[in-house]
Amino acid sequence: MTIKDVAKKANVSTATVSRVINNKSEGITEEMRQHVQKVIDEMGYTPSHLARGMVTKKTYTIGLVIQDIRNPFFPKMVSGVEHVAYNHGYMVLLCNTDEDLNREKDYIATLREKRVDGIIITVSNGIDRAYIAQLTKGDIPFVFLDEIAEEVNCVCVDNTLGAYQATKHLIQLGHKHIACLSGPSTSITNLNRVDGYKKALMEAGLPINKDLILKGSYKADSGYKSAESILKDFPHVTALFCANDFNALGAYKAVVAHGKRVPEDISIVGFDDILDIPANHFAFTSVSQPTYEMGQAAATMLMDMIHKKPMNEPFMTFEPKLIVRDSTSSPL
Amino acid sequence: MTIKDVAKKANVSTATVSRVINNKSEGITEEMRQHVQKVIDEMGYTPSHLARGMVTKKTYTIGLVIQDIRNPFFPKMVSGVEHVAYNHGYMVLLCNTDEDLNREKDYIATLREKRVDGIIITVSNGIDRAYIAQLTKGDIPFVFLDEIAEEVNCVCVDNTLGAYQATKHLIQLGHKHIACLSGPSTSITNLNRVDGYKKALMEAGLPINKDLILKGSYKADSGYKSAESILKDFPHVTALFCANDFNALGAYKAVVAHGKRVPEDISIVGFDDILDIPANHFAFTSVSQPTYEMGQAAATMLMDMIHKKPMNEPFMTFEPKLIVRDSTSSPL
DNA sequence: CTGAAAGCGCTAACAA
DNA sequence: TTGTTAGCGCTTTCAG
Numbered sequence: 001m002t003i004k005d006v007a008k009k010a011n012v013s014t015a016t017v018s019r020v021i022n023n024k025s026e027g028i029t030e031e032m033r034q035h036v037q038k039v040i041d042e043m044g045y046t047p048s049h050l051a052r053g054m055v056t057k058k059t060y061t062i063g064l065v066i067q068d069i070r071n072p073f074f075p076k077m078v079s080g081v082e083h084v085a086y087n088h089g090y091m092v093l094l095c096n097t098d099e100d101l102n103r104e105k106d107y108i109a110t111l112r113e114k115r116v117d118g119i120i121i122t123v124s125n126g127i128d129r130a131y132i133a134q135l136t137k138g139d140i141p142f143v144f145l146d147e148i149a150e151e152v153n154c155v156c157v158d159n160t161l162g163a164y165q166a167t168k169h170l171i172q173l174g175h176k177h178i179a180c181l182s183g184p185s186t187s188i189t190n191l192n193r194v195d196g197y198k199k200a201l202m203e204a205g206l207p208i209n210k211d212l213i214l215k216g217s218y219k220a221d222s223g224y225k226s227a228e229s230i231l232k233d234f235p236h237v238t239a240l241f242c243a244n245d246f247n248a249l250g251a252y253k254a255v256v257a258h259g260k261r262v263p264e265d266i267s268i269v270g271f272d273d274i275l276d277i278p279a280n281h282f283a284f285t286s287v288s289q290p291t292y293e294m295g296q297a298a299a300t301m302l303m304d305m306i307h308k309k310p311m312n313e314p315f316m317t318f319e320p321k322l323i324v325r326d327s328t329s330s331p332l
Numbered sequence: 333m334t335i336k337d338v339a340k341k342a343n344v345s346t347a348t349v350s351r352v353i354n355n356k357s358e359g360i361t362e363e364m365r366q367h368v369q370k371v372i373d374e375m376g377y378t379p380s381h382l383a384r385g386m387v388t389k390k391t392y393t394i395g396l397v398i399q400d401i402r403n404p405f406f407p408k409m410v411s412g413v414e415h416v417a418y419n420h421g422y423m424v425l426l427c428n429t430d431e432d433l434n435r436e437k438d439y440i441a442t443l444r445e446k447r448v449d450g451i452i453i454t455v456s457n458g459i460d461r462a463y464i465a466q467l468t469k470g471d472i473p474f475v476f477l478d479e480i481a482e483e484v485n486c487v488c489v490d491n492t493l494g495a496y497q498a499t500k501h502l503i504q505l506g507h508k509h510i511a512c513l514s515g516p517s518t519s520i521t522n523l524n525r526v527d528g529y530k531k532a533l534m535e536a537g538l539p540i541n542k543d544l545i546l547k548g549s550y551k552a553d554s555g556y557k558s559a560e561s562i563l564k565d566f567p568h569v570t571a572l573f574c575a576n577d578f579n580a581l582g583a584y585k586a587v588v589a590h591g592k593r594v595p596e597d598i599s600i601v602g603f604d605d606i607l608d609i610p611a612n613h614f615a616f617t618s619v620s621q622p623t624y625e626m627g628q629a630a631a632t633m634l635m636d637m638i639h640k641k642p643m644n645e646p647f648m649t650f651e652p653k654l655i656v657r658d659s660t661s662s663p664l
Numbered sequence: 665c666t667g668a669a670a671g672c673g674c675t676a677a678c679a680a
Numbered sequence: 681t682t683g684t685t686a687g688c689g690c691t692t693t694c695a696g
Contacts, residue, residue: 002673013683018675027681049446050385051673054688059382061425061446070411075401082401082428086435091442093393094426096414103418110423114381114393252611275609279584282613334689345667350691359665383689386672 001045010039021047053115062302063111065095065104065121072274073291074122077145080295081120088303090117105131112140118302122146141305145298148188153305155297155316159189162287162320163196166269167241169285169322171204173330175239175267179212181226181251183243187218190243193271197241218243223250231258231266238266238331245270248284252327263329273323283325290318333377342371353379385447394634395443397427397436397453404606405623406454409477412627413452420635422449437463444472450634454478473637477630480520485637487629487648491521494619494652495528498601499573501617501654503536505662507571507599511544513558513583515575519550522575525603529573550575555582563590563598570598570663577602580616584659595661605655615657622650 003021007014012032019028020036039045053059064081066074078094085092093116095107104123111119118141123132132152135142144154170178180197183190194213201208212234216222223242230237231254242248248270255266262268273288297316304311335353339346344364351360352368371377385391396413398406410426417424425448427439436455443451450473455464464484467474476486502510512529515522526545533540544566548554555574562569563586574580580602587598594600605620629648636643 003675004673014674015676015683015685016681019682022675029681032681046441046444048386048673049442050382050391051688052675053382054380054386054673054690055675057688064426068411069401069407069414072404072407075404075407078426079400079402079428082426086428091425091427091439091446093423094396094410094414095423096411096418107423109378110381112378114423249611256611277607277609277612279581279588280609280612280614335691336689346690347667347669347692348665351666354691361665364665380689383672384691386674386689387691389672 001043003045003047006036006040006043006045009043010036012036057115059115059117060090061093061114061116062090062299063093063095063107063114063116063119063121065097065107065111065119067097067099067122069094069096073272073289076291077122077295080292080297081299082295084296084299084303090303108135112138116140118142118306120145120298120302141302143298143302143305145294146189148192153301153311153314155294155301155318156189157289157294157318157320159192159320160196160199162271162289162322163193163241164200165196165320165322166271166285166287167197167200168204169324170239170241170267170269170328171200171206173239173267173328175331176206177212177234177237178206178239178241179214179226179230179234179237181214181216181223181230181240181242181247183216183218183222183247185215190218193243212237216243216247218246220246220250220253223247223252224254225250227251227254228258231255231260239328240266240268242268242270245272245274245284245286247271248286248327249275252284263327264332267328267331269322269328276323276325281326283327285325285328286323287320288323289320294318333375335377335379338368338372338375338377341375342368344368389447391447391449392422393425393446393448394422394631395425395427395439395446395448395451395453397429397439397443397451399429399431399454401426401428405604405621408624409454409627412624412629413631414627416628416631416635420631422635440467444470448472450474450638452477452630452634473634475630475634475637477626478521480524485633485643485646487626487633487650488521489621489626489650489652491524491652492528492531494603494621494654495525495573496532497528497652497654498603498617498619499529499532500536501656502571502573502599502601502660503532503538505571505599505660507663508538509544509566509569510538510571510573511546511558511562511566511569513546513548513555513562513572513574513579515548515550515554515579517547522550525575544569548575548579550578552578552582552585555579555584556586557582559583559586560590563587563592571660572598572600574600574602577604577606577616577618580618580659581607584616594659596664599660599663601654601660608655608657613658615659617657617660618655619652620655621652626650 003014003017006017020033097104122145148156182194214226270284270286273286275284335346335349338349352365429436454477480488514526546558602616602618605618607616
């Protein structure tokens with residue numbers, strides 16, 4: 001059933017039908033509108049967004065490229081995006097990359113083919129700079145979420161500050177030997193967190209021992225291994241700053257497996273705050289990110305770009321917040 | 333840049349270009365294909381899915397309507413859907429209803445306008461039967477997820493069985509007075525869970541006391557209130573079967589607030605298993621649903637419908653699994 | 665094997 | 681105020 005069928009049945013032109021389905025207020029009598037609307041309702045006609053998009057060059061659809069919706073870090077972010085998109089009359093195509101760069105490229109290529117009006121992307125660790133540059137040079141508006149991307153519209157959190165807060169918390173508790181279980185060195189986010197860790201130590205006049213800064217990934221097994229080697233090689237260490245909560249979780253397991261207690265023997269701070277469940281007897285101290293708000297901000301920024309509004313700030317930084325819970329205490 | 337531009341530059345017709353971008357093997361020489369492909373690559377041409385969809389009547393897009401991605405129950409389900417969709421060359425439009433029927437209807441209407449090839453929907457509590465019938469009578473394939481929908485393609489979990497398992501577990505631990513904190517009575521899922529609870533009691537020769545079956549919602553505060561009233565009016569009750577984990581969480585808080593211990597004084601079983609965090613000292617005993625697999629199954633079923641394959645079973649039921657953890661024990 | 669041309673369902677000038 | 685008509689970018693039949 002097409003606009004033609006409706007026009008025929010209502011004895012009007014397709015232009016008139018088009019006017020009513022698009023709520024054009026000018027150039028149509030209320031009488032006419034009601035007449036046509038009635039026919040539309042009777043026939044159960046639904047206009048085709050495809051056909052409309054062909055001529056208007058708008059799809060009212062945006063793409064959201066994320067690593068993995070199963071990672072508890074993302075749902076709130078997605079929700080923030082979805083809410084503002086919905087409020088602007090847009091729908092969101094969910095693209096899960098599983099941290100696979102090929103999938104990411106594939107998804108973005110298809111998003112182009114689908115002529116989405118814009119894309120929000122939380123790039124994988126280890127950004128391919130040239131690739132991103134190529135993306136942004138294109139015709140379709142992009143905003144980067146979570147990970148910093150230079151010279152690009154982007155919303156992220158102040159990772160340096162978060163790590164600084166976390167480490168300072170440990171220092172204030174009285175810890176003097178604090179290890180840093182870092183993530184992938186290709187991740188700017190991670191690098192910033194390491195910087196924050198160093199900054200807090202320096203500020204407190206504590207020495208920065210490179211051997212206490214372990215490289216790893218964002219996965220739990222990396223945290224486990226790193227913690228294990230710290231426990232073995234540096235028994236005087238009493239606190240662990242972890243690049244993210246998965247690392248913290250792995251570290252926790254290693255500490256427990258080695259017969260030590262958290263936080264009595266070893267304090268642990270995580271990052272991202274994704275391990276909190278209300279009513280639990282034990283929860284991690286962690287640096288929380290306002291993920292919902294970040295999602296909202298990214299979507300709002302994208303909407304502004306789509307509607308060619310002058311942008312306030314092409315680069316938006318949110319403040320993280322340290323949440324102190326049960327995995328940290330003063331050293332014995 | 334359109335197919336015409338490519339055709340012109342390659343000195344061929346648009347039909348020929350169309351043949352190569354669609355990988356039509358017949359009726360084109362390898363030489364020609366390579367020639368055209370080269371021009372396409374040089375120009376960086378991307379075909380428009382919109383225009384293609386107009387003539388093929390296919391969008392390679394499906395809609396996924398869920399309550400709330402922030403509810404930990406959903407991410408895995410969404411992931412299951414996304415994975416099989418991706419493998420079939422489809423993208424998924426994420427529609428968050430926030431349990432608002434108006435939003436749900438609005439989203440589905442827009443999905444129609446966008447001419448998606450199919451829709452997966454996890455209907456809100458309290459299904460509007462007439463509405464659903466209307467949906468399914470339409471032109472676009474639907475499959476219902478999670479909640480049972482009669483006479484419709486649907487994948488769900490055997491809620492009766494899950495509740496039966498949970499209650500039986502309590503009985504086997506020696507509990508004789510078990511309350512049931514149920515959810516909304518408009519939810520068939522909830523009704524089935526209450527049935528499973530009753531079934532286990534009956535089978536064990538235990539009396540079914542209607543006063544011990546409290547009505548509520550799926551929210552934590554409902555669980556809190558229900559548990560409170562049980563604690564007050566029926567002090568001999570030693571175990572609580574909860575319609576879902578949020579209820580269980582609320583109940584837990586009420587029990588603790590009243591100076592009792594879980595599980596020593598009161599055992600609690602939840603449903604859905606969304607409160608588990610590895611490495612926690614305390615976790616709820618709960619009935620787990622294979623949500624990822626259910627998502628996969630729903631998407632597979634939808635793909636079959638879209639491709640008009642003969643369907644094995646238009647109605648698919650998964651088995652839930654009781655996970656025993658720390659919130660249940662024998663009564664003192 | 666390749667090309668010409670009709671048409672998918674709609675919008676937007678421009679005419680009437 | 682309403683209608684006519686030319687596309688939007690592609691696929692697909694039908695000729696060549």
